[in-house]
Amino acid sequence: MIAEHLPALVVVVPLAAAPLIVLLRSAALGWALAFAASLFAFGASLALAAEVARAGVISYHLGSWPPPWGIEYRIDALSAFLLVLVSAIGAVVAPYAWRSIAAELPREQHYLYHAVFCLCLAGLLGMTATGDAFNVFVFMEIASLAMYVLIALGRDRRALLASFQYLILGTIGATFYVVGVGLLYLVTGTLNIADMAERLAHDGGTRPVLAALAFITVGLSLKLALFPLHLWLPNAYAYAPSAVTAFLAATATKVSVYVLLRFYFTVFGAGLVLETLPVPEILIGLSIAAIVSASLVALWQADLKRMFAYSSVAQIGYITLGIGLATRDGLTAAVVHLFNHGITKGALFLLIGGIALRAGGAGFERLRGLGRAMPLTSLGITLAGLSLIGVPGTAGFISKWTLVLGAIEAGYWWLAALVVLTSLIAVAYVWRFVEAAYLQAPDARTPPAGEAPFSMLAPSWLLVGACFWFGFDTSFTVESARRAAALMLGGAP
Amino acid sequence: MSAAQLIIACLLVPAVGAAGIALAGRWPNLRETVTLSTAALLFASVLGLLPKVLAGGVPQLFVLEMLPGIALGFRVEALGMLFALVASGLWIVNSVYSIGYMRGNDEPQQTRFYVCFALALAATMGIAFSANLLTLFLFYEILTLVTWPLVTHHGDEEARKGGRLYLGFLLGTSIVLLLPAIIATWALAGTLEFTPGGILRDKASGPVIGGLLALYMFGIGKAALMPFHRWLPAAMVAPTPVSALLHAVAVVKAGVFTVVKVIVYVFGVDTLAGIRAADWLPAVAGFTIVAASIVALRSDNLKRRLAYSTVSQLSYVVLAAALLTPLSVIGATLHIATHAVGKITLFFAAGAIYTAAHKTEVSQLDGIGRRMPWTMGAFAVGALSMIGLPPAAGFISKWYLLAAAVELGHWTALGVVAASTLLNAAYFAPIVYRAFLRPPPAGAAAHGEAPLPMVLALTATAALTLVLFFQPDVALALARAVAGG
Numbered sequence: 018m019i020a021e022h023l024p025a026l027v028v029v030v031p032l033a034a035a036p037l038i039v040l041l042r043s044a045a046l047g048w049a050l051a052f053a054a055s056l057f058a059f060g061a062s063l064a065l066a067a068e069v070a071r072a073g074v075i076s077y078h079l080g081s082w083p084p085p086w087g088i089e090y091r092i093d094a095l096s097a098f099l100l101v102l103v104s105a106i107g108a109v110v111a112p113y114a115w116r117s118i119a120a121e122l123p124r125e126q127h128y129l130y131h132a133v134f135c136l137c138l139a140g141l142l143g144m145t146a147t148g149d150a151f152n153v154f155v156f157m158e159i160a161s162l163a164m165y166v167l168i169a170l171g172r173d174r175r176a177l178l179a180s181f182q183y184l185i186l187g188t189i190g191a192t193f194y195v196v197g198v199g200l201l202y203l204v205t206g207t208l209n210i211a212d213m214a215e216r217l218a219h220d221g222g223t224r225p226v227l228a229a230l231a232f233i234t235v236g237l238s239l240k241l242a243l244f245p246l247h248l249w250l251p252n253a254y255a256y257a258p259s260a261v262t263a264f265l266a267a268t269a270t271k272v273s274v275y276v277l278l279r280f281y282f283t284v285f286g287a288g289l290v291l292e293t294l295p296v297p298e299i300l301i302g303l304s305i306a307a308i309v310s311a312s313l314v315a316l317w318q319a320d321l322k323r324m325f326a327y328s329s330v331a332q333i334g335y336i337t338l339g340i341g342l343a344t345r346d347g348l349t350a351a352v353v354h355l356f357n358h359g360i361t362k363g364a365l366f367l368l369i370g371g372i373a374l375r376a377g378g379a380g381f382e383r384l385r386g387l388g389r390a391m392p393l394t395s396l397g398i399t400l401a402g403l404s405l406i407g408v409p410g411t412a413g414f415i416s417k418w419t420l421v422l423g424a425i426e427a428g429y430w431w432l433a434a435l436v437v438l439t440s441l442i443a444v445a446y447v448w449r450f451v452e453a454a455y456l457q458a459p460d461a462r463t464p465p466a467g468e469a470p471f472s473m474l475a476p477s478w479l480l481v482g483a484c485f486w487f488g489f490d491t492s493f494t495v496e497s498a499r500r501a502a503a504l505m506l507g508g509a510p
Numbered sequence: 511m512s513a514a515q516l517i518i519a520c521l522l523v524p525a526v527g528a529a530g531i532a533l534a535g536r537w538p539n540l541r542e543t544v545t546l547s548t549a550a551l552l553f554a555s556v557l558g559l560l561p562k563v564l565a566g567g568v569p570q571l572f573v574l575e576m577l578p579g580i581a582l583g584f585r586v587e588a589l590g591m592l593f594a595l596v597a598s599g600l601w602i603v604n605s606v607y608s609i610g611y612m613r614g615n616d617e618p619q620q621t622r623f624y625v626c627f628a629l630a631l632a633a634t635m636g637i638a639f640s641a642n643l644l645t646l647f648l649f650y651e652i653l654t655l656v657t658w659p660l661v662t663h664h665g666d667e668e669a670r671k672g673g674r675l676y677l678g679f680l681l682g683t684s685i686v687l688l689l690p691a692i693i694a695t696w697a698l699a700g701t702l703e704f705t706p707g708g709i710l711r712d713k714a715s716g717p718v719i720g721g722l723l724a725l726y727m728f729g730i731g732k733a734a735l736m737p738f739h740r741w742l743p744a745a746m747v748a749p750t751p752v753s754a755l756l757h758a759v760a761v762v763k764a765g766v767f768t769v770v771k772v773i774v775y776v777f778g779v780d781t782l783a784g785i786r787a788a789d790w791l792p793a794v795a796g797f798t799i800v801a802a803s804i805v806a807l808r809s810d811n812l813k814r815r816l817a818y819s820t821v822s823q824l825s826y827v828v829l830a831a832a833l834l835t836p837l838s839v840i841g842a843t844l845h846i847a848t849h850a851v852g853k854i855t856l857f858f859a860a861g862a863i864y865t866a867a868h869k870t871e872v873s874q875l876d877g878i879g880r881r882m883p884w885t886m887g888a889f890a891v892g893a894l895s896m897i898g899l900p901p902a903a904g905f906i907s908k909w910y911l912l913a914a915a916v917e918l919g920h921w922t923a924l925g926v927v928a929a930s931t932l933l934n935a936a937y938f939a940p941i942v943y944r945a946f947l948r949p950p951p952a953g954a955a956a957h958g959e960a961p962l963p964m965v966l967a968l969t970a971t972a973a974l975t976l977v978l979f980f981q982p983d984v985a986l987a988l989a990r991a992v993a994g995g
Binding site: 403406409417419433437440444452 | 575576662678
């Protein structure tokens with residue numbers, strides 16, 4: 018009975034938790050509800066992923082209205098994979114937030130944080146689960162508004178400006194997206210994604226459709242921070258509360274990539290996107306620019322959080338590079354990296370939150386000799402950093418392997434060379450941390466010896482462990498990504 | 511125990527030992543007992559596999575599938591067997607030596623030192639027994655990372671610089687050159703398993719094979735082929751036991767081991783010989799041999815001289831493997847073992863001199879042989895092995911290399927070996943001469959031998975260098991098996 022409604026419940030439960038938390042006005046109850054809702058979402062996502070792997074696509078008709086009139090929730094290999102990522106990160110960040118938020122926010126804002134967190138989680142899950150183009154927009158706005166609030170909660174006053182920047186750019190992105198959807202509605206007369214795809218198969222390639230493609234590409238590129246539309250990201254990540262940064266870095270841009278993939282390969286179809294327009298060339302070019310420039314900028318940051326924020330822009334470049342290859346292997350690499358980068362960056366930002374708690378910030382001047390003061394946190398950052406570099410045995414290595422393999426099989430030898438060369442920059446910036454933490458003598462600014470509280474360390478290390486688990490056992494990640502890639506390319510008309 | 515259990519033991523014993531060392535950190539005597547018993551247990555496990563391999567068996571262990579079609583797995587063949595024997599056997603001696611050295615010099619962070627050492631041995635076993643390129647690459651990178659804290663042991667500016675060079679060269683070459691080579695091999699051959707005869711026959715054209723070979727040879731930075739050799743002298747900032755076991759045996763031998771493994775089991779000797787894709791390699795190796803020897807000749811710092819001697823000697827292995835005949839492959843395999851025992855003796859002696867007399871430069875060694883006769887006697891044996899004269903082990907591997915060069919009529923290789931022999935004599939003989947025949951400088955501080963554990967260790971390895979000359983049967987049997995009969 019409940020199982021059959023899971024596609025809706027996975028979104029509805031966190032969504033309903035939000036107003037409940039506001040009504041209760043209690044930090045402890047709010048935290049408990051948010052944690053429970055995110056755990057439920059995680060369990061539901063796992064169940065949905067298992068069901069999709071067993072029986073194929075799940076189509077759920079909201080309120081029993083059949084599509085294309087009603088709203089359809091549609092879970093396939095790709096969306097199930099994303100649901101698992103988003104809800105898993107949610108379930109890890111929720112318990113972490115208890116102590117982290119307590120340290121960074123005034124007490125009267127605690128329950129509001131938990132409520133908005135639930136809204137954000139619901140919005141991101143909704144964007145992934147829904148099979149309706151306009152419904153995607155609705156959830157995108159729910160998630161984005163929640164994010165603006167979450168970022169603005171940062172205790173540094175610059176968080177307000179960062180949030181405002183993101184608000185402006187994010188709204189422009191959403192507007193572009195909705196204009197694109199409007200054009201598609203004009204042509205097809207439907208908002209259901211599957212239905213839209215079917216109709217476009219007959220009269221794709223007309224001018225409004227191409228315009229829609231352009232609008233949606235630009236809109237989503239803003240949301241997923243594709244170079245050069247990434248300018249909102251570093252400040253937003255740097256000044257948001259620690260728990261928020263970890264959650265956003267691991268999920269928000271990833272879901273936007275998902276929506277882009279959905280439109281490219283389900284709605285427009287690989288034929289139109291890859292052949293009629295120079296989309297792969299543009300994507301590859303911008304991805305290279307993102308990887309090289311953001312990696313180099315990351316190298317010169319004076320703050321650990323900012324450094325990894327720029328690193329995120331570069332890593333998104335690897336994902337879009339995989340999409341630009343436009344082959345099965347390339348798409349597999351992109352989807353695998355969505356997940357692997359999500360858990361790696363999640364781990365890093367959670368651990369940095371621990372440093373911020375103990376040292377009052379994560380500037381490099383506070384990291385001298387941190388290996389002695391916070392041994393577990395330092396080791397965790399080093400290990401997750403290895404995954405970011407792509408050392409074998411880590412999740413990041415699996416991403417790099419699939420991406421380089423994809424590039425070689427597509428005949429792009431120089432791209433393979435570029436991918437491995439740029440990962441050396443990651444070695445350099447990760448090693449800046451390692452040298453500061455282990456080879457520099459502590460001084461007055463180094464925090465006194467002592468770890469972050471257990472409720473923060475445990476979730477962080479859970480993700481660090483995941484970085485290694487998914488470096489050896491790839492049956493879930495690579496298999497799911499291959500199925501998703503096959504679906505995207507095979508589903509093309 | 512079954513073969514699979516022995517393989518698991520070889521990997522887990524040092525890893526568990528590392529945990530034990532960390533737990534026993536507060537009680538130095540207990541900690542050192544854990545190290546020694548771990549080393550003994552590891553050597554026993556490796557020895558347990560030897561009869562099976564000598565009988566022609568190939569013990570295997572499949573762990574899990576890391577990527578679709580590529581397993582994390584282990585397969586013990588003759589080359590890996592020999593490498594594992596050398597590394598694990600010398601670890602016992604080196605641990606005895608370390609105890610003397612670390613205590614004698616009152617080094618900081620001793621627990622971390624022993625933990626990283628044990629982890630490095632675990633990684634070395636993983637490399638030696640790996641069944642395919644991906645498994646090998648995994649442990650190859652782990653070895654780089656766990657030896658980094660040993661290189662930067664002292665934590666000062668010099669250590670930091672050394673550590674940067676170490677990591678930059680080793681991670682850099684492996685990520686930029688070796689990894690793409692492995693992925694390209696997978697794309698071309700559809701397998702990464704080490705297979706007698708190679709996996710690339712008829713899979714690609716000559717130039718592609720040649721390019722791939724270049725990626726491998728330079729990508730395996732641990733083999734220190736010029737111009738990617740600078741990390742090795744930089745690594746000499748580490749305490750001497752690290753230089754002795756890791757940067758004369760485990761890490762560098764992991765490099766040349768991988769070179770031989772790739773040439774024999776990935777490309778296949780006959781494939782390479784058939785299309786002449788490896789013709790450039792003897793020249794590069796020969797250049798490295800001679801150039802590194804010249805640098806060694808000009809270095810006054812003893813450890814630096816030994817490091818460049820290692821760079822030079824490593825290329826003997828590459829040169830031998832690149833000649834692509836059964837005799838030369840035997841020479842390459844043997845040299846992994848014979849150079850190891852000789853060079854570890856030399857480093858042990860250098861460390862003993864530093865501990866007892868606090869001397870690091872060759873020019874300070876006048877007359878030291880009279881105060882430290884055991885140490886300098888062992889040094890002389892090691893030097894003899896480097897030069898390649900009987901009755902030291904180095905003679906045997908050099909003999910096979912020369913025989914192969916003569917058989918092929920490869921005059922470049924012959925010339926390189928001849929020049930290198932002279933150069934080796936030129937930079938080792940003066941040290942022995944100074945130590946024994948020059949009078950000590952007036953007013954020198956009186957000192958005797960280094961602490962007993964160190965003297966015991968270096969005597970043992972010097973003896974081993976001689977024993978290996980008279981009793982090379984096991985090593986030779988394994989080397990013949992690598993060469994294919």
